[in-house]
Amino acid sequence: MTEYFQNRxxxxxxERVLNESYTPDDLPERENELTQLGHAxxxxxxxxxxxxxxxxxxxxxxxTAASRFILNQFRERAEEVxxxxxxxxxxxCAGHSSSYQLxxxxxxxxxxxxxxxxxxxxxxxxxxxxxQKIGGTVILVLDEVDNIGDDDLLLYELPRARDNGHIKDMxxxxxxxxxDASFTDNLSPKVxxxxxxxxxxxxxxxxxxxxPILERRAEKAFVDGTVSDSAIRLCAAYAAQxxxxxxxxxxxxxxxxxxxxxxxDDQVIEEHVQEAEExxxxxxxxxxxxxxxxQDHLALLAIVSIETDGETPVRTRNVYxxxxxxxxxxGADTLAMRRVRNHLQELxxxxxxxxxxxxxxxxxxxxxxxxxxxxxxxxxxxLSEIDRLNDIVDQVY
DNA sequence: TCTCCACAGGAAATTGGGGGTT
DNA sequence: AACCCCCAATTTCCTGTGGAGA
Numbered sequence: 321m322t323e324y325f326q327n328r329x330x331x332x333x334x335e336r337v338l339n340e341s342y343t344p345d346d347l348p349e350r351e352n353e354l355t356q357l358g359h360a361x362x363x364x365x366x367x368x369x370x371x372x373x374x375x376x377x378x379x380x381x382x383x384t385a386a387s388r389f390i391l392n393q394f395r396e397r398a399e400e401v402x403x404x405x406x407x408x409x410x411x412x413c414a415g416h417s418s419s420y421q422l423x424x425x426x427x428x429x430x431x432x433x434x435x436x437x438x439x440x441x442x443x444x445x446x447x448x449x450x451x452q453k454i455g456g457t458v459i460l461v462l463d464e465v466d467n468i469g470d471d472d473l474l475l476y477e478l479p480r481a482r483d484n485g486h487i488k489d490m491x492x493x494x495x496x497x498x499x500d501a502s503f504t505d506n507l508s509p510k511v512x513x514x515x516x517x518x519x520x521x522x523x524x525x526x527x528x529x530x531x532p533i534l535e536r537r538a539e540k541a542f543v544d545g546t547v548s549d550s551a552i553r554l555c556a557a558y559a560a561q562x563x564x565x566x567x568x569x570x571x572x573x574x575x576x577x578x579x580x581x582x583x584x585d586d587q588v589i590e591e592h593v594q595e596a597e598e599x600x601x602x603x604x605x606x607x608x609x610x611x612x613x614x615q616d617h618l619a620l621l622a623i624v625s626i627e628t629d630g631e632t633p634v635r636t637r638n639v640y641x642x643x644x645x646x647x648x649x650x651g652a653d654t655l656a657m658r659r660v661r662n663h664l665q666e667l668x669x670x671x672x673x674x675x676x677x678x679x680x681x682x683x684x685x686x687x688x689x690x691x692x693x694x695x696x697x698x699x700x701x702x703l704s705e706i707d708r709l710n711d712i713v714d715q716v717y
Numbered sequence: 718t719c720t721c722c723a724c725a726g727g728a729a730a731t732t733g734g735g736g737g738t739t
Numbered sequence: 740a741a742c743c744c745c746c747a748a749t750t751t752c753c754t755g756t757g758g759a760g761a
Contacts, residue, residue, distance in 0.1 A: 420744060439743065659749055683723045684758030
């Protein structure tokens with residue numbers, strides 16, 4: 321009889337700790353940032369409105385964990401203060417691309433009714449009404465606020481709600497969290513001023529910080545003595561070299577553990593980490609290619625085609641002519657070159673292709689020279705999985 | 718040196734949708 | 740049906756850049 325299931329208990333003690341949703345209960349590597357955040361909130365302990373704060377930093381830097389952590393601590397502290405009636409709201413803005421949607425969602429959370437479709441003013445009135453009902457001091461955390469783009473209406477309204485007489489005898493403060501450091505650039509100066517009273521930056525972890533983070537996590541997640549020091553060191557080194565993200569480092573370690581299980585080894589060693597890093601990165605790339613739109617795929621396929629002929633790096637207009645041929649062959653819309661250039665830049669952003677900007681060329685000015693930045697065979701494999709493209713991929717490659 | 722071409726990329730307008738209420 | 744509030748993707752129009760060739 322075939323054994324369909326794994327016995328993971330030889331390696332893992334509590335895998336849950338390695339999941340993305342797990343919030344650590346201490347963050348010694350972020351003491352500075354936690355202190356800053358704590359100071360921003362402190363006026364509330366003394367009868368004044370807490371300050372607004374804005375946290376920036378790349379993914380996996382502990383921004384969300386830090387704000388959750390500080391809110392917990394702050395709630396505990398608030399208990400000891402007699403006349404402080406504190407409420408905290410943690411709101412993730414993923415999937416909300418406008419202030420309006422976000423406001424609707426906040427209203428729904430408080431009242432159970434989603435006011436979508438009502439005039440904007442009405443939605444905000446309902447939001448203020450809901451806040452007024454809560455009363456006291458409200459701290460609203462908006463995680464991933466960069467999702468709402470440069471639409472800053474809500475961010476403008478909330479910090480001024482009291483001044484404008486929308487709410488009375490209560491304080492609202494906003495803690496914004498953004499992965500995108502340039503997010504605040506696009507906000508109107510007024511919003512920027514009020515929201516960024518305290519701007520707290522989370523810089524990438526280096527290997528020395530990642531190591532203890534991993535050690536603490538491994539302690540909980542793995543069976544004692546199954547993870548070697550060198551394995552942890554390597555995970556930290558890989559992640560520090562790349563994005564400096566704790567999430568990334570933990571993913572490597574998690575995968576390395578799974579590989580140990582698969583190979584029936586009783587220790588997680590460096591070789592597992594090496595293999596894990598490769599697998600995780602490969603998976604990230606294939607995942608991001610799959611999530612692209614058809615037009616992105618066509619642009620990528622044009623690059624693949626040119627790369628196959630060994631003619632990269634290639635200028636935008638040459639990519640464009642190959643692109644139009646491919647788009648016609650599969651019966652897709654052919655976009656303007658302006659747009660195709662944007663698609664190429666998006667592919668560059670996710671690291672699938674690489675665009676080098678050079679001045680010069682036949683007519684001067686700036687030009688892009690594009691080439692594939694991932695394994696050719698792998699890219700071909702992923703693209704040929706796409707129904708509409710598999711025939712043309714065969715012709716091109 | 719001057720003009721022009723071929724590109725880059727910002728900004729606004731257009732297209733063609735969405736989910737909701739009244 | 741006519742209204743509200745919105746979306747992403749794209750096109751159109753524009754200004755800027757800098758070497759090539761007059």
